Amino acid sequence: MTDSALSIRGLHKVYKSGRHALNGIDLEVPDREFFALLGPNGAGKSTAIGIITSLINKSSGQVQVYGHDLDDSPAMVKSLIGMVPQEFNFSQFETGLNIVLNQAGYYGVPRRQALRKAQQCLEILSLWERRHEQARYLSGGMKRRLMIARALVHEPRILVLDEPTAGVDVEFRRGTWEFLLDMNRNGLTVLLTTHYLEEAENLCKRLAIINDGKIIEDADLKTLIGKLRTQGFILDTRESVRQLPDLPGCRLYTIDDTTIGLELIGNQELNTIFAELSRHNVHITSMRNRTNRLEELFMDLLETHS
Amino acid sequence: MMLCPGGNNRVAFLTILRKEVTRFSRIWLQTVVPSIISTSMYFIIFGALIGQRIGPINDQPYIYYITPGLIIMAIINNAYANVSASFFSAKFQRNVEEILVAPLSPLTILLGYVAGGVVRGISIGIIVALVAACFAPIAVHSWGLTLLIGTMTAVLFSLAGLINGIVATDFDDISIVPTFFLLPLIYLGGVFYSITMLPEFWQHVSRLNPILYMINAFRHGILGVSDIDTRLAILVMAGTIVFLAAIAQYMLVHGTRIKS
Numbered sequence: 001m002t003d004s005a006l007s008i009r010g011l012h013k014v015y016k017s018g019r020h021a022l023n024g025i026d027l028e029v030p031d032r033e034f035f036a037l038l039g040p041n042g043a044g045k046s047t048a049i050g051i052i053t054s055l056i057n058k059s060s061g062q063v064q065v066y067g068h069d070l071d072d073s074p075a076m077v078k079s080l081i082g083m084v085p086q087e088f089n090f091s092q093f094e095t096g097l098n099i100v101l102n103q104a105g106y107y108g109v110p111r112r113q114a115l116r117k118a119q120q121c122l123e124i125l126s127l128w129e130r131r132h133e134q135a136r137y138l139s140g141g142m143k144r145r146l147m148i149a150r151a152l153v154h155e156p157r158i159l160v161l162d163e164p165t166a167g168v169d170v171e172f173r174r175g176t177w178e179f180l181l182d183m184n185r186n187g188l189t190v191l192l193t194t195h196y197l198e199e200a201e202n203l204c205k206r207l208a209i210i211n212d213g214k215i216i217e218d219a220d221l222k223t224l225i226g227k228l229r230t231q232g233f234i235l236d237t238r239e240s241v242r243q244l245p246d247l248p249g250c251r252l253y254t255i256d257d258t259t260i261g262l263e264l265i266g267n268q269e270l271n272t273i274f275a276e277l278s279r280h281n282v283h284i285t286s287m288r289n290r291t292n293r294l295e296e297l298f299m300d301l302l303e304t305h306s
Numbered sequence: 307m308m309l310c311p312g313g314n315n316r317v318a319f320l321t322i323l324r325k326e327v328t329r330f331s332r333i334w335l336q337t338v339v340p341s342i343i344s345t346s347m348y349f350i351i352f353g354a355l356i357g358q359r360i361g362p363i364n365d366q367p368y369i370y371y372i373t374p375g376l377i378i379m380a381i382i383n384n385a386y387a388n389v390s391a392s393f394f395s396a397k398f399q400r401n402v403e404e405i406l407v408a409p410l411s412p413l414t415i416l417l418g419y420v421a422g423g424v425v426r427g428i429s430i431g432i433i434v435a436l437v438a439a440c441f442a443p444i445a446v447h448s449w450g451l452t453l454l455i456g457t458m459t460a461v462l463f464s465l466a467g468l469i470n471g472i473v474a475t476d477f478d479d480i481s482i483v484p485t486f487f488l489l490p491l492i493y494l495g496g497v498f499y500s501i502t503m504l505p506e507f508w509q510h511v512s513r514l515n516p517i518l519y520m521i522n523a524f525r526h527g528i529l530g531v532s533d534i535d536t537r538l539a540i541l542v543m544a545g546t547i548v549f550l551a552a553i554a555q556y557m558l559v560h561g562t563r564i565k566s
Contacts, residue, residue, distance in 0.1 A: 015566060050566075053407050057565050075312045075409035083407045089400035098328070105321025106408035108314025117309065150404075155309050 004064070005031045005158050005189040006052065011061035013047050013213075021047040023213040024061070029158075029191055029206075031066075034184045036200035037193045038298065039210035045193040046086065048210070049162045052191075053083045066157060079107060082156035084147045086163040092136035096127055099135060100150050107154035114153065121149040125179070141172040148179070159183065161192040165199060177203055197294040209301055216305045224297055232290030233262045233270075238283040245280040247273060261290065313409030319418045322405070326422025330388055337388070338430060341380045345434045348376050349441040352498065363500050364531040369442045374525040375497030378459055380434040382492060382517070383484065385427030385460040386467040389419050390480045393471030402564060412558035416468065416551070423464025424457065431456055444528060451536070452527030458543045459520045465550035472557045472564065491517045501533045516546060 006029040013022040022044045029035045039045045050056030052063055054074060063070040065077045090099045100121060104114035122128040125145040127138075135143060144164070151159060161180075165173040181203060184190050194200055200207050201221065208218040217224060240257035249268030253261045260282075262273065274284055310317075330337045353369035360368040396402040405415055438444075446452055466483075474480045495517035501509050512518055513534070523539035526532035532539075557563070 055403055055406055055565060057561055073312075075411070078407060078409040079311050079313055081407070083403075085400075085403065087400065089403045091396075091399055091401045093332075098325075102321055102325050103404055103408070104309075105324075106313075106318050106405050106410055108310035108312075108317045108409065110314075110317055113309060 003031050005029045007064040009062040012059045014059045021213055025215050027208055032187055032189055033206055034190045034204045036204040036207040038200055038207055043210045044213040045210055046162055049160055049193055053081055053160055054078055080157045082151035082159045084151045084161040084164055088143050090135055093134055095132050095134055096146050097131035100153050103150045104153045109154055117153050121152050125149045158189040163193055197298055201294045211302055211305055217301055231264045234288050234290050235260050235262055235284050236286045238285050241282055247276050315411055315414040318410035319414050322418025323421045327425055330426050341430045342437055345376050345437055353441050366529055370444055372498055373438045373442050374528045375521045377431050377434050378521050378524045379492050379497055381427040381431040381456055381460050382463045384430040385423040385463040388426040389423040389464045389467035390470040393468055394474045394480050415558055416554050419468050420464040423467055424460040427460035446528055447530035448527050455524040455527050462547050465554055468554050491515050495521050
């Protein structure tokens, strides 16, 4: 069996309007990976996901899921994938249980087996108690959990989520992250698209950045963070600082009496900076990131490729 | 891992059928009751009241003569409306994506939706026939022919409804065909009269109406009288079914108006 969960080669999509949504993307998602596809709105994330999940016809290129080609074995590819779309796409008048049961049926799972599996999925997503309610009466967070339960009912090997936490509250977002990390630890490959960089940084080991229908970066998170030209930190000091020393490999600036900003350039080590500051009687009590590091990288990359 | 690799089209077909039957049963006030009320009105007004003043047609009392047409009209309307509304709603609410991401074949989708339309069309047809029996207790001439024509009609209009549901882009598109095409064709297809009552020119024009063949073949099944050759009617219906099925299958395979 192949080690690659998803392999995309030269994927193109030209819509009838003439818009080139994808310009020959290549992507490799290893088995059991937690992978994020990042990009600004209109970059081509949802088009790529749509093609992988058979919701959109590709113009050219190749998509393989666990070694099965989408053109040659579409049914096999489909049964390997579970899809959680960005927007609610179930009948609002169906009950949660029927939505999950029907989906199992579409995937060919016999009714009795589907009932057992639906119960399991709805229970782990805390929806079993409300299984007989029509979907329209569920809260926004519950509806999103219902879509995750529906995507898992046929036991896919790869779960594809398109902006899974867009527009939801912090509690739901954290809960979803925990759940997805748990599923990933149990062997499920997860591919998500997001423009929440915090989400990608917290969840993913590997990510690709897409812009204007092209993959502009595809690497593991550490390598990407290592590409940062500068990193920003905020340092709290024990006493007020009247004058900041001029140190090599960084730029220091005052924010207020007991707070200073630090911009680390290149591979300069923090220990060296702290030692130098201490030598100049500036004692650091705490430190935090100035901004999301991935966000800085993301903006750098977009700027470079635009 | 993976409960059913590659899917299972038989289970998927039964799932679509179950979902469709559940859907129209749940909204029985919109799907079942209107047909019963409108048919009862036809029987009371055209059959019992006006019909008594109209002489027999083809040696059949008028209320008997219109019964097969009213049953087939209910079958046509319900089979068509079920599939067109259901498929278009699935597109509109985007839950058509539930079946597009799943490993079921386009033919399974076609058969599932058509079966749903046939079940509703035939069920309402039976209910209307029971209502009709209260006004006109007819001894059926040929059960076999009646069931064959009723089922073929339901299949044909379920397919037409599916195509309408696939190409429709808004709710107007699924009401235009029943209002502006189906209704006139049904009324001019000989539900309430025999085409032999028309001038020769209009008899020829009427023969271009496919619904004329269904109504007369069904009337032959129930009453044993018809304006046209029943074998020709079956041939026309079978040809139309194959033609519509090919169009619907092509659209589903290529994702016409469903996938971008």
